Each structure stands twice: as C-alpha cells, then as structure tokens.
Amino acid sequence: MDTKFTNQPTRVITIGLNLNxxxxDYSIKELNALAQANHMQVVTTVTQKLDHPFAGTYFGPGKIKSLKEIAEAQKAQYIIVNDELTPSQIRNLEKMTGKDIIDRTGLILEIFANQARTKEAKLQVKLARLEYQLPRLRTSASVRLDQQTGNGGGYTNRGSGETLLEMRRRTLGRQINNIRHHLKSVNKTKKVQSHQRKKMTIPTVALVGYTNAGKSTILNQLVKRWGTNESKRALVKNMLFATLSTEVRKLTLPNNRKFLLSDTVGFVSKLPHELISAFQSTLSEAANADLLIQVVDYSDPNRQLMMKTTMKTLKKMGIHGIPMITVFNKADKVGKHYPVQEGNSLIMSAQDPTNRSINALVKMIEQRIYRNYITVNLVIPYNQGQIISYLNTHADVLKAKYSAKGTQIKVNLPKPMLDRISQYQI
Structure with missing residues (x-):
C-alpha cells in the first residue's frame, strides 16, 4: 500500500527480530532512516530477541498483543517490519494487530517508486514491485468468476470458471512480460551508447557505494571544476536513495585529458533481490567502467559493514575484477585530517573549501585510468585534418608544429587509438 505525501508524515511503528x-541495532537504525526517506514518522520501535521467527506470525503471540496496544495508543497507521515476510505472515500480522503491514522489501520498493524520475527507472521499479506482488496476491480473491455471472451455478459449469486470483496473476504476468520487453529496448540503446563511448576510447569511471555516502556531492564538485556542462548537476539530498538513475558526465582536465564519470544508485543492506535484477541495466555503467570509486561515509561507525554490503552487492551483479579506489568521505565531520592518501584509499571531504580533496582524488583517478597511455610523435598529412580533430578531442596533444610533410604532433594516447593511425608514427 502506497503512502500518500501530505504535509504531515505518516505515523508508523518499526519492529524487528534480533536473531543474535x-x-x-544498526539494521533497525537503517530501517528508521528508510521510513523517514518515505515521508514517515517513526513514533516508536518494538523489538524481540528470539532464536528464530515464529513461522506464521514473525513475532510471538504475547509480543503481538503488546504491539497491537502500542499501535493503537500511538495512533500508528502502519507497522514496518525489518525483514522480508511471507504472504501468510503479513496477513496474520495484519489480522492480529488491525494495522497494515509493510515489510522491509516493500518499504524499499515504495521509496524507489516515489523517487524514480526517468522513464527507465520508473519501468525498473514497476517491474520489481510487480515481481514482489505476484506471490503476495491475497487468497481472499479466490472467488469463481462463473459464480458471479448469474448463470445459476449449474452442474455443467461448476468448477470450470477462472478465479479472480488466477485472473489477477495472469494480468500481472502480462504486465511483467511487457515491461521486460520495453526494458530490453532501453538496454539495447544503452549498450549502443556504451559501445560508442568505448570506440571513442574515453576512459570511464563509476562512483559506487552505500546510499547517502556523498557520491552525488563528489560528482557535482568534479562537474563544477571540470565539467563540460556545469548546469547538469546531480540531485543532492541528505536522505537514502536520493539518486536512483545513473548520471553520466564528461570531464575535461586542464591537460585536455578527458574521462566519463557516472554516479550510480546507492546500496543498502538487505537490498531486495527484485531490485538487484531490475537495476542490472542501471548499474551497467559500473560494470563497464575502467575504474570504480567506492565512496564510504567515514563519519559513520558502521562504515566497515557498509563496505561489505557494497562489495557483496557488486558481486551479486557480476561486477568484479575492475580496479577500485576507496574514498572515505565526510572526514570533516569527525575532525580527521584530510586529504590523506594511503595506497588505493583516500580520506577526504567533498565539502573541502580549499579543493585539495577533489584535486587529490582527480590525481588518483588520472594516475590509474591513464596508466596504459603512451607518448608518440606523429606526422599527419594536411589532407587528413579529421585525424587532427579527432586527436584534439580524444587524446592529449602535447606539442604541434607544421612541416612540409604535414602536422607534426607529440601526443599521449591509449594504444588501441595508436593502432588505428600507426602509419603516421615517426
């Protein structure tokens, strides 16, 4: 059930089982932050410590009775559960508490639905929600259609009709197939665009990491300094899942070196498997990147758990074997000296007023993505002006002068680019 955005947040109770x-505690804290991101007010949290959940009700009967009393006293409209529940658990809890139940997966899907802006993101979220809803269709809908048509319910048609539940399942199945078909078309277009970028030999860098770690802020700082279109900033909000769609920006450094930078959707613990598959295409920029930058909130005491979640999610999506820089952002919040580089890690602040943090990050990026570049001397005939234009756009032209044979240039470029024009090398 969707929450409606009004001036007053929806009053909710969060609950969770501590299975040792x-x-x-961090998981509950994160659940409350997710609820707040969905315009909900958490009025209280109820927990229970057990060795395993009750099969049919999640909580024990005594705790459920107490939960019902608390929900009524607090005038809570929903109960948010810290785990993904079975359809029967949801039904039983709703019946016993008299309140609508939203499990963790349903809450995350609802946030994504409210935050999606692009056509692709909306399709992906809709697909994920339908796949989540399909096994949760209520059995109370199992009423024979032939018993509602007024045909008398005679012996000849008894049991032959289709139930409402079966009809709804078929309807959802058709919707799922239609959305998958549309997404395939979108994915084809994205693959063509990605292939074209690879042909241009522009290195690609992808920001990944936990939601609300500061990825979009870092992207905006880089765009502000070196972006080709400064107005194209990413949305920045102090909330979970402020960014759902992949943002790609082209950056040009003072030495004319260029690279593409993408800001991907943030991760969270217990990310629903429906979203992992649905957002496979959204994270294609990370899968095809030459370098990953994992952004970590250095001020959060649970940062090690966040890093494990990020790596686990990347692995689930088949993203591995790509060089990575780990950026510990928000060092200013804990009074830590910055910027400090240690190997492939950088302690920094995206809000650094001196720009030293961003400069240090760009230096690390440049050292890694241009590691396989080579410097060569070329003589380009005057009738091959398109090659000069291409090199000026996609390579680092260090020196140029004119001679009787053509334009002599000293250029820094990737080897695949040189292979295409090796006949002009001297």
Whole structure:
C-alpha cells in the first residue's frame, strides 16, 4: 500500500527480530532512516530477541498483543517490519494487530517508486514491485468468476470458471512480460551508447557505494571544476536513495585529458533481490567502467559493514575484477585530517573549501585510468585534418608544429587509438 505525501508524515511503528545479529541495532537504525526517506514518522520501535521467527506470525503471540496496544495508543497507521515476510505472515500480522503491514522489501520498493524520475527507472521499479506482488496476491480473491455471472451455478459449469486470483496473476504476468520487453529496448540503446563511448576510447569511471555516502556531492564538485556542462548537476539530498538513475558526465582536465564519470544508485543492506535484477541495466555503467570509486561515509561507525554490503552487492551483479579506489568521505565531520592518501584509499571531504580533496582524488583517478597511455610523435598529412580533430578531442596533444610533410604532433594516447593511425608514427 502506497503512502500518500501530505504535509504531515505518516505515523508508523518499526519492529524487528534480533536473531543474535551483532549488527541488529544498526539494521533497525537503517530501517528508521528508510521510513523517514518515505515521508514517515517513526513514533516508536518494538523489538524481540528470539532464536528464530515464529513461522506464521514473525513475532510471538504475547509480543503481538503488546504491539497491537502500542499501535493503537500511538495512533500508528502502519507497522514496518525489518525483514522480508511471507504472504501468510503479513496477513496474520495484519489480522492480529488491525494495522497494515509493510515489510522491509516493500518499504524499499515504495521509496524507489516515489523517487524514480526517468522513464527507465520508473519501468525498473514497476517491474520489481510487480515481481514482489505476484506471490503476495491475497487468497481472499479466490472467488469463481462463473459464480458471479448469474448463470445459476449449474452442474455443467461448476468448477470450470477462472478465479479472480488466477485472473489477477495472469494480468500481472502480462504486465511483467511487457515491461521486460520495453526494458530490453532501453538496454539495447544503452549498450549502443556504451559501445560508442568505448570506440571513442574515453576512459570511464563509476562512483559506487552505500546510499547517502556523498557520491552525488563528489560528482557535482568534479562537474563544477571540470565539467563540460556545469548546469547538469546531480540531485543532492541528505536522505537514502536520493539518486536512483545513473548520471553520466564528461570531464575535461586542464591537460585536455578527458574521462566519463557516472554516479550510480546507492546500496543498502538487505537490498531486495527484485531490485538487484531490475537495476542490472542501471548499474551497467559500473560494470563497464575502467575504474570504480567506492565512496564510504567515514563519519559513520558502521562504515566497515557498509563496505561489505557494497562489495557483496557488486558481486551479486557480476561486477568484479575492475580496479577500485576507496574514498572515505565526510572526514570533516569527525575532525580527521584530510586529504590523506594511503595506497588505493583516500580520506577526504567533498565539502573541502580549499579543493585539495577533489584535486587529490582527480590525481588518483588520472594516475590509474591513464596508466596504459603512451607518448608518440606523429606526422599527419594536411589532407587528413579529421585525424587532427579527432586527436584534439580524444587524446592529449602535447606539442604541434607544421612541416612540409604535414602536422607534426607529440601526443599521449591509449594504444588501441595508436593502432588505428600507426602509419603516421615517426
């Protein structure tokens, strides 16, 4: 059930089972942050410590009775559960508490639905929600259609009709197939665009990491300094999942070196598997990147858990073997000296007023994505002006002068580019 955006947040209670999980407190804290991101006010949190959930009700019967009383006293409209529940658990909890139940997966899907802006993101979210809803269709809908048509319910047609539940399942199945078909078309277009960028030999860098770690802020700082279109900034909000769509920006450094930078959707623990598959195409920029930058909130005491979540999610999506820089952002919040580089890690602040943090990050990026570039001397005939234009756009032209044979240039470029014009090398 979708929450409606009004001036007053929806009052909710969050609940969770502690199954001897050392990270349980953080998980509940994150659940409350997710609820707030969905314009909800968490009025209280109810937890229970058990060895395993009750099969049919999640909580024990005594705790459910207490939960019902608390929900009524607090005038809560929803109960948000810290785990993904089975359809029967949701039904039983709703019946016993008299409140609508939203599990963690349903909450995350609802946030994504409210935050999606592009056509692709909306399709992906709709697909994920339909796949989540399909096994949760209520059995109360199992009423025979032939019993509602007024045909008398005679012996000849008894049991032959289609139930409302079966009809709804077929309808959802058709919608899922239609959306998958549309997304295939979108994915084909994105693959063509990605292939064209690869042909241009412009290196690609992707920002990945936990939601609300500061990826979009870093992208905006880089665009402000070196972007080709400064007005194209990414949305920045102090909330989970402020960015759902992949943002790609072209950056040009003072030495004319260029690279593409993408800001991808943030991760969260217990990310629904429906979204992992649905957002496979959204994260294609990360899968095809020459370098990944994992952005970590250095001020969060749970940062190690966040890093594990990020790496686990990347692995689930088949993204591995790509060089990575780890950026520990928001060092200013804990009074840590910055910027400090240690190997492939950088402690920094995207809000650094001196720009030293961003400069240090760009230097690290440049050292890694241009590692395989080579410097050569070329003589380009005057009738091959398009090659000069191409090199000026896509390579680092260090020196140029004119001679009787043509334009003599010293250029820094990737080897695949040289292979196409090697006949002009001297």
């Amino acid at each position: 999980d050392p990270h349980f």
